[in-house]
Amino acid sequence: MTTSLPTLLHDDRSCLPRNPSPVLAFAVVGENVLMAKKPISSVDLTWLIHEQLRDVGGFPSISLAVVADSKVGWRTVIAKRSRRFVSPEINRRLVALQKRLRLEYELRN
Numbered sequence: 001m002t003t004s005l006p007t008l009l010h011d012d013r014s015c016l017p018r019n020p021s022p023v024l025a026f027a028v029v030g031e032n033v034l035m036a037k038k039p040i041s042s043v044d045l046t047w048l049i050h051e052q053l054r055d056v057g058g059f060p061s062i063s064l065a066v067v068a069d070s071k072v073g074w075r076t077v078i079a080k081r082s083r084r085f086v087s088p089e090i091n092r093r094l095v096a097l098q099k100r101l102r103l104e105y106e107l108r109n
Contacts, residue, residue: 039108042066042074045101049076052097053090060085066107074107
């Protein structure tokens with residue numbers, strides 16, 4: 001008497017099964033397999049953004065905050081008084097940093 005083990009059906013685009021276990025926290029984006037996003041508070045994320053921008057250099061002391069956004073999950077807002085210190089280069093760096101950090105972090109509820 002032989003019993004066969006159930007076979008997993010695989011998706012053609014990746015090596016992950018079509019119905020992965022909920023324990024496996026993977027997100028498939030294009031051909032890249034990424035780990036699940038880490039939950040983080042808005043205060044910690046704001047601090048992380050400040051530190052990473054300061055490490056690059058040329059970053060003025062500006063007031064910014066991370067707020068929830070229904071379209072992209074979260075976004076950074078800059079205080080009105082601080083906007084005059086934001087050059088186009090700093091704005092580009094901030095946008096690129098947000099895109100990179102959105103792949104890694106999600107706001108904790």
